[in-house]
Amino acid sequence: MLKWMRVKNLALVAFGEMEFGSSFNVVTGETGAGKSVIMSAVGLLLGARADKTFIRIGEERCEVSGEFFPDSAALEALKDILEEGCISLSEDGSLLVRRIITPSSSRNIINDSPVSLQTLRKIGSLLVDSHSAHESRYLFDPAVQKNMVDRFGHHEEELAAVRSLWDELAAIRRAKEAFAATLPSAEEHFRLKRDAEEISNAAVRSGEDEELEEKHLLASNAKSIIETALYCADSLSECDDSIADRIGQIRRTLSDLEKFDPVHGAKFLSAIEEISALVNDLSSDLSAHADNVEMDEGEFRAMEERLGVLQTMKRRYGPTLEDVLAHYQAISEKIDAYENAEEKRQKFLQKEKETEHLLMEKCAVLTEARKKAASGIADAVTAELKKLGFLRSAFAVELAAASPSADGADKVEFLFSANPGVPPMPLRDVASSGETSRVMLAVKTVLADADNIPILIFDEIDANIGGETAICVGRQIGSLAKKKQILCISHLPQVASFAGTHFMVTKQTDGEKTISNVTKLEGKARNQEIARMLGGGKEALTHASAMLDMNKE
Secondary structure, X not given: OEEEEEEEEEOOEEEEEEEOOOOEEEEEEOOOOOHHHHHHHHHHHOOOOOOHHHEOOOOOOEEEEEEEOOOHHHHHXXXXXHHHOOOOOOOXXXXXXXXXXXXOOEEEEEOOEEOOHHHHHHHHHHHEEEEEHHHHHHHHOHHHHHHHHHHHHOOHHHHHHHHXXXXXXXXXXHHHHHHHHHOOOHHHHHHHHHHHHHHHHHOOOOOHHHHHHXXXXXXXXXXXXXXXXXXXXXXXXXXXXXXXXXXXXXXXXXXXXXXXXXXXXXXXXXXXXXXXXXXXXXXXXXXXXXHHOOOOHHHHHHHHHHHHHHHHHHHHHOOOHHHHHHHHHHHHHHHHHHXXXXXXXXXXXXXXXXXXXXXXXXXHHHHXXXXXXXXXXXXXXXXXXXXXXXXXXXXXXXXXXXXEEOOEEEEEEEEEEOOOOOOOEEHHHHOOHHHHHHHHHHHHHHHHOOXXXXXEEEEOOOOOXXXXXXXXXXXXXXXXXXXXXXXXXXXXXXXXXXXXXXXXXXXXXOOOOEEEEEEEEOHHHHHHHHHHHHOOOHHHHHHHHHHHHHOOO
């Protein structure tokens, strides 16, 4: 339920606070007093778009806040959205929603966590179902009617199966279209074959250019490498006064030191022995390296020719050999697509046909479920309409075949007749605004048992009715409020008298500023408001008192 709502600087409301009851809450007031502002405030809590025109004139910002207490079923439905938005419930299990609107921005906060408008709307759609008199055409929309049948029948599983296959079919069709769009022409196929043959003949290998460039650098400087290596090896151990000779002299001198300083002498001799071994090893390695460097002119020319081929490949299809190989892979796939186009087209067609068949099977399952639900909702709505004064009306739900879509292969139409002997016709063609409101109330009452949305809002759903019919509507909303929390804006005393919690909106002006106030009515004050709605006067007060006594919960 929505426990309370606070409004500050929203349109005509400077400040207002409403603590709602758990069942039937009604808002009344003179025309133009600002009742619509209350509905705008609730809409903001549910994710309605806001702009600077919402801000009360002369103020810098407006704020709307409210605290929702979802029941267990609503919490289960909200679980994924809350986790995705990193929103934690408060200790008492509530969701505190705040909207702060300035001329340049709008902030949305749930339990101290900033959220997007889209997240707020998702949460709102699972907490509140609203309807207003000026949106009566909403009930005429076949898509809405279909959704109502599915909600009544709990067709989530059947719809999920259909939508999954519809998405799969759409993906196959996109892939088929993409294949056709990227298929090369005969001229392009010829060019691709020529390029592929050139790359294939070049037998390009990843990293080959780097290996060859390293060998080429070595081969092109072979003479200098040999001379340098031999000179260094000779200086280390072969020539007169080589480093090896000098180390030998040092070793002999250290042997004399060892006689006088055994501890340090032994340590120094061990170190010089290691140095001598390293010098000899280095000299041997340099000599061996000089022997291994070859200067085969034929091999050198072949290496340069291969580097030229690789440079050509990189220039045409590169800039790197990896790019050349990737290009070869890509054009090979295009060549394969061209040369096997008919086979691939047939595979697409076969997969598309198989998926279409599966889709139609799942659509048929959904259709059967809808037929059963249509019969049930028609009977239930007819029963509710009798309670609303349509004692001999007829309501039916007609299903007709339609092109397959993500929502199945059915067209749903609500049929209605208010008079006996008149066959039911599409609701949009025969229902007056007052009749539509009552049909909507009947449908909402039936759906109240079918879904988990805990709060219903009726914004002047009782427009264009009166008398005994108004009493029926009030009684029915009161009955519905035993299962759902109801927020209702009404101009009818017959409806307002059934409410458990009553708010009145009034407007005051001092000639310069206009302010709307919201007051919770109890006792004598409520009696006076019902009397005002009845037309005022002593008789109205008596009538109001009797009406409230009769309709007490």
